[in-house]
Amino acid sequence: MASVGRPIPAVTPDMAGFFEGARRGQLMVEKCDHCGALRFPAHDLCAKCLGRGATWVPVSGRGEIYSFNIMHQVYHPAFAAEVPYAVIVVKLEEGPKMISNLVGIKPHEIRIGMPVEVTFERGGEDLMIPKFRPRAR
């Protein structure tokens, strides 16, 4: 995988449920224990109801491209051989947005509104990390 050498995210306590789900092949978001609002990434409290406490829940892994960019500048050596590469914003069917990468497509073929679905790749020694790939509508 081209992702070898990428900065591996630390599994912080607030994001542990996300990475546990990824290991099972499930894309997870946080669900407020009080009002049920979904959010990503993890937050200590709910911006809608200010309730504390949330549970990681699996989502469909389906969504569409909400926006994207194409990075040409190298900010970290792991990306030196990858520029230009795209970073995407996926709007999940369930509502929350996620920043990610899209595999199986050239950066300049990406369009807003394209349907995508989650796929997982190994990151570092023992993490699975979600990315997205195009899907049929």
Place this chain on the structure above:
Amino acid sequence: MTTDLRAKCAIAGLGQTRMGKNFDHPNAMGFAIEAIELALEDAGLSREDLDGLLVNPGVTWMENAMASFSLQQAMGLTDLTLTATMNLGGATAGAMIMHATQAIAAGMANVVACVFADAPLRPPSPEKGKAAGGSAAAYGFARGLNAYYGQFGVNAAYAFVAQRHMHLYGTRQEHLGAIAVAERDWANLNPAAQFYDAPMTMADYNAARWVVEPFHLYDCCLVSNGGLAVIVTSAERAKSLKHPPVYILGMGQGHPGGDPMDTLVSGAPLAKKTAFKMAGIELGDIDFAELYDCYTFTVLVTLEDYGFCKKGEGGPFVEGGRIGPKGSLPVNTGGGQLSSFYMWGMTPVAEAVVQMRGEAAARQVPRHDIGLVSGNGGILSTHSTLVLGANP
């Protein structure tokens, strides 16, 4: 309850250090002190006259939680009655001037220095013969999953918002380019601009390297070392000082919250409402505009949000040189942050003062009775509006 602050205070002094790749001081504090000294001299005041000090720290002194106190000590300022370290990103310059005006009008201070300084560029390193640090290092931060996905820095996040504007409203690359070219045309008339000697055509704009699509190199501001300060005092006192007062007619802030990708709207509509009401003006009264331009795209959205054109029509609006030196609406008349220098919200404030005083030489706009200044922080997150006037 309302207190009429219209024309109660004025900008009486402007201090600007050398801008860009200069290493006149080892850190931002040095640039801040030089800028304040220059502003005091410009106003015909001395250090002892200052009783207020407001500081907007740039990225290189963020770790200094009490920057204004550090600066007070470094400058040997005593018996201040007003100080604060303020940060609304690029909206801070306007917000500092508002805070100063409110305090002066309330009798809590008399002469207030408002300063921004930063030194993110490092001198060339002797071993490697090339610059270490620089804008990429200072602004390319990322954590956690974003770093894994290669999403680094503010450019990349702003690009998401611009891309949605292009998708929803049909905004084209050439529309962003028209803003970059117009500001360059202005910079070519401003000897203090970093791109004074470098004309740029649309072809040059398109040929420049990409930073992050949809932003070319010249869609992004010129990260600079330097310091900029203004002196705010009462309108009465300002009249007795060296330069004609630049009256503060209206002030406002707007911070919409939410996700700018969803709305594509800045805080300008909110901030404008307060500021224009205070100033008693309408959009048609504006002679020139100094709009916060961390990116070309920010100018496009800001033009829409003040109502110079309808939402989504910022692209066609800037075509044909409308905001350039020969256009009907002069915008960012010193070359802005794109072609002159990036000092956060102080760049548009400084140029407005120069224009208001009629000291802009080759780039002087013919009518300069009322100027609009905008500040924008984060990603369309915070916004400040100033309406400045040559007359009370």
